[in-house]
Ligand SMILES: C[C@](O)(CO)[C@H](O)COP(=O)(O)OP(=O)(O)OC[C@H]1O[C@@H](n2ccc(N)nc2=O)[C@H](O)[C@@H]1O
């Protein structure tokens with residue numbers, strides 16, 4: 001028996017930090033959006049209880065460090081499952097990019113194994129389990145759409161879908177640790193905080209211009225100071241004519257919303273001249 005699931009990348013339309021928590025995490029309020037940059041995952045039932053992973057790119061761990069493995073093991077232990085699985089992961093989402101690639105794979109594993117192992121879990125039950133794997137996994141369980149995430153990212157409020165928009169994703173060739181970025185966050189260095197209410201209104205009204213005007217991520221202050229080239233990339237995308245530009249998550253991926261299709265292709269070609277990893281995608 002085989003189940004196929006698609007794991008989508010996410011971008012943050014807003015990311016605000018409301019304070020530091022006693023568990024060491026940060027209290028956040030952020031608007032999340034899926035885009036149609038997807039990994040494909042194929043789950044095949046195995047005899048015995050082994051969980052094995054195969055991936056078509058060499059730099060993704062295929063052992064217990066893989067978030068998909070963690071998700072499978074968690075389900076197996078929690079529900080005393082005496083079945084195994086082989087997971088084939090076709091990777092398209094850049095790794096350590098701020099696009100929740102690993103989290104999305106973990107969420108797709110919860111959905112896939114819910115079917116393969118016939119667990120009959122509701123979406124809400126999967127969301128609860130997701131929070132034990134990572135802060136971004138809960139949002140990814142829904143598969144696609146727009147939501148506000150609160151708490152440490154695991155409390156999800158689904159909101160109306162953002163309008164279809166063309167997005168350029170650019171992943172610089174540097175690696176950023178989410179933990180280090182959060183650790184170095186200083187609220188006093190933030191000049192303008194996100195206005196979540198205004199962003200919600202913009203989405204409710206399907207007002208693309210207002211969405212572009214309200215993009216905001218407080219973690220830019222940290223990543224930009226550690227890697228000035230990420231800030232330069234943002235400036236460059238704005239000067240090329242993107243209508244709104246923001247760093248996603250803790251970075252280093254920077255995305256640009258481009259409201260005119262023809263201009264998006266032009267900027268895409270210009271960026272490909274000096275960046276290896278550039279993707280032209282849509283909100284979904
Ligand atoms: C930056 C974002 O991607 C935005 O969507 C997320 O907030 C991070 O989500 P994630 O990668 O799933 O994060 P986790 O794997 O849960 O945590 C990685 C590390 O980031 C820090 N962290 C994460 C989330 C949060 N609300 N506060 C934190 O301080 C913690 O040091 C944690 O050890």
Ligand SMILES: Nc1ncnc2c1ncn2[C@@H]1O[C@H](COP(=O)(O)OP(=O)(O)OP(=O)(O)O)[C@@H](O)[C@H]1O
Nearest residue numbers: 066067095096097098099100101102103105136249
């Ligand atoms: N299924 C997976 N796909 C990609 N990376 C994974 C996976 N499982 C574990 N990892 C490891 O997780 C780390 C972060 O990878 P990931 O691509 O999820 O980062 P990210 O996009 O920055 O995540 P987020 O936006 O949630 O902070 C990498 O060091 C990678 O080796």
